[in-house]
Amino acid sequence: MKYIYEFIGTFFLVFTIGMTVLSPNSLPLVAPIAIGSILATMVYAGGHISGGHYNPAVSLAAFLRGKLSSLDLGIYWIVQIVAGLIAGYLAHYFKDFAVQTPVNLDTTKVLIAEFLFTFALCYVVLNVATTRETHGNSYFGFAIGFTVLAGAYAVGAISGGAFNPAVAFGLAIMTVTSWSKIWLFILANLLGGIVAAIVVNLAHERSDNVESLQEKHHNKHHHH
Template sequence: GGWRDGVLLTQLPSLWEGGRALPRRGLHGDDKQNRPVQQIDILLSRLPTLMDGARSGGAMSEHTMQAKLITEFIGTFFLSLTVCTAAVMGAAGAMAPFAIGSTLMVMIYAGGHVSGAHYNPAVTISVFLRGACDRSDVVPYILVQVAAGAVAALVAGNLLVSDASVTALDMDPTSAVTAELLFTFALAYVILHVATSEATEGNQYYGAAIAFVVLAGALTVGGISGASFNPAVTASLLVSGALESADVWMHLVPQIAGGCIAAYAYKATTA
């Protein structure tokens, strides 16, 4: 079974210790005959590290910055493209929240092992505050995510649904800020628990759990704030004309705040 194999492999180095005291030379004292044994010894001594990497699915640091940024761009682009096409421009009608959640889920599973699949500046900040993202990744991630959101809006409006009539969101400031704060918090809080916690490490449901938060938020407060929960998506809404520049703060402020609060809530609940 899988877990039995894992236990056996982690015990191999200690089992090998018993053989280290045995003579390693050949019959004529030739070290060359012993090289294969030495190579096996080195491999076994590294097995715990190799097993840790296999269990975690590969750490973010194992990938180049270029690979991580490309992954973040692709994931954020398709998420934002779906928001603009399905919701803002009405291509999916009442099914838009399901289209958005589905896109987010598959992109998380596709890119999670490379970049962490943040696809959201508020999430990047939250993961950084939680201590699961390198400081050097934060600014590049955010810049690429926002750029991907803007490009997605241009593609949606000029190539996919060029004849769409976009109406700007009419939001009550108090309601919109509250909605964005609550569901950005919920999104980041769930991400920290299912995608960065050692207690849930190796689970296969993290992508679905994260996507369902966005789906629930879109169905619950989509008519109140537009259900962005993501500064990169907010950039898409701005570029597409669905959000007035004077109203951007109603999204950005609560989104960043929600991500920050989620990081401290995570620490408080896992202390």
């Protein structure tokens, strides 16, 4: 079920992005509100089943926090990207395959902007959704959605504001960005996730693994 939940959430995230960002009648100023909102609601809907990632970078960060097995990480990635592609295609179809001029992306700026806000997003997710201290809070969805909302307003004009490799694939299929630039998003987003996980792991012990290691260590000393 968790894979289906990841599919549904990623699908609606990318579909909403496509429907609000693609011309005709794109709503550039309103789009981030719609995008942040759908992410927040989908995180609330799926958080208890799949963790509500909908984003390969977030899944990588969760994996590095010890919250996701490597098998699940692989399947999440496949599911998220497939959902992004299908949603992108469908949004494109709804908009009658409107010909987009791919955004002219400045490589360095895109890398930095995508890295920064993917870091921010993963940092927020890990803090509000994977730490003992914030466990059971009811604001996690809003915190996560609003991070994307702010990021989309801040650097949307520079990078398209994906902060998410699955979204990057969706944007490429919608011809908003060119396929040749997709590595930028993947690299910057995954790096953002990795750095966020490192920071949060330093602040909060890595959940299960650290405890079990300490117990083993503890027991070993007792036996001697």
